[in-house]
Each structure stands twice: as structure tokens, then as C-alpha cells.
Amino acid sequence: MSDISVIPTRSALLRRSFRKTFPAAVRGEGVYVWDGGGKRYLDFAGSAAVNFIGHGVREIGAVMAEQAKQLEFVHSSQFTTPVAEEYAQELLEFAGKNFSGGGVYFTSGGSEAIEAALKLARQYQVEIGQGRRFQMISRGQSYHGSTLGALAVSGNKRRREMYLPMVREFAHVAFPYCYRCAYDCTDGCRNCGQEYAADLEKAIEAAQGQAAAFIVEPVSGATLGAVVPPPGYLRSVADTCRRHGVLLIADEVMTGMGRTGRNFAVEHGEIAPDILVAAKGLSSGYAPLGTVIATKRVVDAIAEGSGVFMHGFTYNSHPISVAAGRGVLKVLQRDNLVRAADGSREGSAAALLRVALEKLRGVNAVGDVRGIGLLWGVEFVADKASKKPFPPELNFAGRVGQAAAKRGLMVYPMQGCVDGVAGDHLLIAPPAVITSEEIGWAAETLGEAIAEAARSIA
Ligand SMILES: Cc1ncc(COP(=O)(O)O)c(C=O)c1O
Incomplete structure (x- = not known):
């Protein structure tokens, strides 16, 4: 060939x-x-x-080959591995002090990581005695992945239309798109962030105590094409979530690991999500890899509650993928790529x-x-x-x-x-x-x- x-x-x-x-x-x-x-x-x-x-980049191939030679795979229900433990700690540090003492969960890609994040959010609510909360609010014109759970929270019409009868629908709220701003702003969209954020508050209230989490791409990815939200928008949605006991999930599959000039794009909005999802740039394509990074509060709820995250994939923390991701993080930091x-x-x-x-x-x-x-x-x-x-x-x-x-x-x-x-x-x-x-x-x-x-x- x-x-x-x-x-x-x-x-x-x-x-x-x-x-x-x-x-x-x-x-x-x-x-x-x-x-x-x-x-x-x-x-x-x-x-x-x-x-x-x-x-x-040759050294990534080399670390993957070395890992494969030493240990290709163990199941995460039976073993942990030094490479996954060390990399998880490094990623927590890379994610900043909001995630200090938190936890990192590795998957084989973005959609799997979104599924894991949605389930983690639901389990968190159950663990803290908020079992009524299960609804996952998201935005219209968004994309969070192609598995059915991720598709349910996505707003990408073309990608989800055929599968709609198979997915559980929750509220999709307004999304800022200032080139075609719904508010016809005359001030260059300096103030419409609050207007867009208000739609989330309405959706949470309409959910009558059943909203578990809100998922958002801090910069809209492929669906809208790199739309940066207006000033104050992210801060407003983060405050709204906090006030209502709704977890904030930042989908940084596309924006994470430096692509926007910060380690994670949430840093531009100065917000502290409860759960952050990354993939794509995480391994820079060298291996299938995604991650869910959760704050201490979320991890504590499970550690001090039932003690078991009711979720898992065979290829969680796959040693070769994790070795690739760790190698990529090293190169990214050494070469000042952020x-x-x-x-x-x-x-x-x-x-x-x-x-x-x-x-x-x-x-x-x-x-x-x-x-x-x-x-x-x-x-x-x-x-x-x-x-x-x-x-x-x-x-x-x-x-x-x-x-x-x-x-x-x-x-x-x-x-x-x-x-x-x-x-x-x-x-x-x-x-x-x-x-x-x-x-x-x-x-x-x-x-x-x-x-x-x-x-x-x-
Ligand atoms: C923002 C966002 N979330 C989730 C996903 C799904 O990731 P994957 O294709 O690795 O399953 C994508 C993929 O394009 C994405 O852009």
C-alpha cells in the first residue's frame, strides 16, 4: 500500500x-x-x-515503545501503574490550584471522558444526598462527543438528529455567538454575556431541583468555529452553577493543554470548574487518550461516601497511552509551547x-x-x-x-x-x-x- x-x-x-x-x-x-x-x-x-x-516527535515514540516493552497493560480494577500515578499528579499541577488534592481519570478519548464526567457529576450529587439531581444542562450549537451520552448533551444538529430517538434530552441553553449576536449589541458585545448566562439560570429553575451539572466549551470548538464568549459570560455561568448547587463541567477536549495560550481556556475567564475534561492535545494524537480532572470536593464526596466510582472502561489508564500523554506534557513544558x-x-x-x-x-x-x-x-x-x-x-x-x-x-x-x-x-x-x-x-x-x-x- x-x-x-x-x-x-x-x-x-x-x-x-x-x-x-x-x-x-x-x-x-x-x-x-x-x-x-x-x-x-x-x-x-x-x-x-x-x-x-x-x-x-521521536521521543514520544520512544517512551511508548519503552512502556510497551516493560508493561503493555494491566486492568485498573487489579493494578495501578507508576506511569499513571506520576502523570496524574503532573496533570493536577498543570491544571492549577483549583484542582489541588483532586483526582484524574484516564480514558481512551474525548467522548469517553465526557461520559465519565457526566457520570461523575451524577454520582457526586447522589453521594452528597442530592439524588434528585440527574439532569445535564448544556448549550445549543455545542459538541461534546459522539457516544450517546455525549451526543445527548451536544447541540450539534447534524451529528445528533438521526439518533435523537435514542438519547435522553435535557435543556439546551443559549450560547454566545457574537458575529450573529442574538442581542444585536451595539457595544461590540461587551455586555451581552450576562444575557446569555441568564438563560442558564432559567433552565436550572425550570429543572426544579433536578439539575446535576452544566457542561460548557469555554471557547466553542468545531460546531461554531472558535467562538470566544463575551467578557463576563463564563464568570456568570460559573456563579449561577455555584448558587444552585449545579456542578460546572468545562469541556476542554479542544481548548485544553495549551491550545488557547493558557494551560486551560477556563483561565481566560478566571473560573474554577468542578470537573474539567481534556483529550485531543492531551496526547497530541500520539495515542488514544482523554482525561477527567475533578476537584478535591468532587473526589472527596466519593472517597468519603460509597468509596467506589461506579464506572469503568477496560482501557482506563492504558499504560502506553498514559506514557504517550506524559511524554507530550514533558515536551510541551520543556519547549514552552503554551x-x-x-x-x-x-x-x-x-x-x-x-x-x-x-x-x-x-x-x-x-x-x-x-x-x-x-x-x-x-x-x-x-x-x-x-x-x-x-x-x-x-x-x-x-x-x-x-x-x-x-x-x-x-x-x-x-x-x-x-x-x-x-x-x-x-x-x-x-x-x-x-x-x-x-x-x-x-x-x-x-x-x-x-x-x-x-x-x-x-
Ligand atoms: C469539545 C469537544 N468535546 C468532545 C469531543 C469528543 O472527543 P473524541 O472525538 O475524542 O471522542 C470533541 C471532538 O471533537 C470536542 O471537540
Whole structure:
């Protein structure tokens, strides 16, 4: 297979789409991935906001191989491992003093971690004598994963519609999206955060004492395309949760582990969630890995209550995945990659990326460019003045993605930001090791790809 660059639409592997051909990736290094035909792609989306330390970092492969040689697996009902214990402690420290004395639970990815977080929140409420609380409130236009529990709390219409009869529905509340602000703000959305947060209070009251937790992406990920909430929003929802005895779960699967220029994005909002979920950048793609980080209060409730977390997967704390994650954390700290993702630092990769992407605002089809750190969204419109989206069937974002891939640039196209169906956008989330030249080339090439997509529908 190594001499094949593109594999036909149908093969023994059940892939995501039968309508699309996929290049066969065979090698990665830094910000680049090569296919079997030798074509090089600049990974401007970090796959899907996954790769943060860059592809092909040899020492991660080495620590994984060493772990596999020493001990490939034990079951978490029978053993713990030094690597999981040490890494858990390091992650607690990385998560900051809010999590001091808390606990870390490892899974095989983001959706599993969300499932574990939802169950942990429910069990916490039961342990403290609040057994009536089971409802999980979330936001519309959100994404928390593809397993049924995670899908239930997600608001991504396209991804959940078919499965709705199979999921338990709870309230979905308002979500700030200032490019299309529901409050028609005239002050640059400096004050609408409270208005959006008020919707959560209403939903908690409507749940009549049954709300267990509220789950939120501190910066909206793929569904809306890197939408940063207005000032004060996160603080208001955190206060509301606290006042009502509702746990706050921060879904940092996409934003965590440095991508926004802080260890975790909640730090921008100066809030202290009860439970924090991370995946993607946690292992930077080197192994399937997710985590739930819980505060001391949450862990104490179980430790001093029933004493058993009623949940588990065979591959909790898988030694090789955990070794990969630990290695990634080491590289990320040693190479100051969180600082590289900090857009407020002059000359950082994030600051350069912001400047390069902002230039795209001049392109006809570009309605909005938004984001923070190394997580950006570019939203396309058919008409800039009215912000009218392209008809969804044109799949404008997909066309841009294809035109970019043809030029050796990988981006992450999405649809549905306007109302769950209409609205085209791209997610840009490169590895933190991207250089100034690479950013310049990628932004220019993206501009060309947008122009080609626009010509294709003219
Ligand atoms: C914010 C968020 N939460 C959860 C998930 C689910 O993670 P995974 O795909 O690893 O199951 C994703 C994946 O894109 C995500 O972006």
C-alpha cells in the first residue's frame, strides 16, 4: 500500500464517507504530513485541533515503545501503574490550584471522558444526598462527543438528529455567538454575556431541583468555529452553577493543554470548574487518550461516601497511552509551547497566526475571522453586508477544504454554524511548532483556496 497516494472510495475499512477519496497518510514530521505518493500537506488544523507538539516527535515514540516493552497493560480494577500515578499528579499541577488534592481519570478519548464526567457529576450529587439531581444542562450549537451520552448533551444538529430517538434530552441553553449576536449589541458585545448566562439560570429553575451539572466549551470548538464568549459570560455561568448547587463541567477536549495560550481556556475567564475534561492535545494524537480532572470536593464526596466510582472502561489508564500523554506534557513544558500559543506575546506563533488570518477579512466570501491562541475560525458568507450564508447544499466550506488539500494545505471544514444546517466555516488549529514562514504560506494558500471555491459556484 505504501506506493498508493489515494485509496478508492470503498475498501475493507469502513471510513467516514463513501463520497470522498482520502489520501493515505504515511509519515508526519513537524507541521507536515506526507501521503503515499510523496505529496506533502501542511497540517493547518492539527488534524482536528489534536496535534499540538507537532508530528513525528521521536521521543514520544520512544517512551511508548519503552512502556510497551516493560508493561503493555494491566486492568485498573487489579493494578495501578507508576506511569499513571506520576502523570496524574503532573496533570493536577498543570491544571492549577483549583484542582489541588483532586483526582484524574484516564480514558481512551474525548467522548469517553465526557461520559465519565457526566457520570461523575451524577454520582457526586447522589453521594452528597442530592439524588434528585440527574439532569445535564448544556448549550445549543455545542459538541461534546459522539457516544450517546455525549451526543445527548451536544447541540450539534447534524451529528445528533438521526439518533435523537435514542438519547435522553435535557435543556439546551443559549450560547454566545457574537458575529450573529442574538442581542444585536451595539457595544461590540461587551455586555451581552450576562444575557446569555441568564438563560442558564432559567433552565436550572425550570429543572426544579433536578439539575446535576452544566457542561460548557469555554471557547466553542468545531460546531461554531472558535467562538470566544463575551467578557463576563463564563464568570456568570460559573456563579449561577455555584448558587444552585449545579456542578460546572468545562469541556476542554479542544481548548485544553495549551491550545488557547493558557494551560486551560477556563483561565481566560478566571473560573474554577468542578470537573474539567481534556483529550485531543492531551496526547497530541500520539495515542488514544482523554482525561477527567475533578476537584478535591468532587473526589472527596466519593472517597468519603460509597468509596467506589461506579464506572469503568477496560482501557482506563492504558499504560502506553498514559506514557504517550506524559511524554507530550514533558515536551510541551520543556519547549514552552503554551507560550507559543499565547496570542498576547509579541512574535509568538499565535500572534503571527492572528495577523495572517485577519488579512483574510478582505476576501469577499469571508464574513468573520475569530479565535484565540492557536484555535481560529473563518466563517464564510454569500453576502458580507447581510451576513447571509451560502446555501448549505453548495458545501462552500468543503469546497475550500478540497481546494486547499489540492494545494497541500489541510484545514477542517464544517457546516451549520448559523442554525445547525446553514453556515460554512473552517477550523484552523495548527501545531504550536509552526513557523512564521509556514503561517505565511498557509494563510496565502488558504486565500487562494477560498478564491477557487468562490469561482466554482459563480
Ligand atoms: C469539545 C469537544 N468535546 C468532545 C469531543 C469528543 O472527543 P473524541 O472525538 O475524542 O471522542 C470533541 C471532538 O471533537 C470536542 O471537540
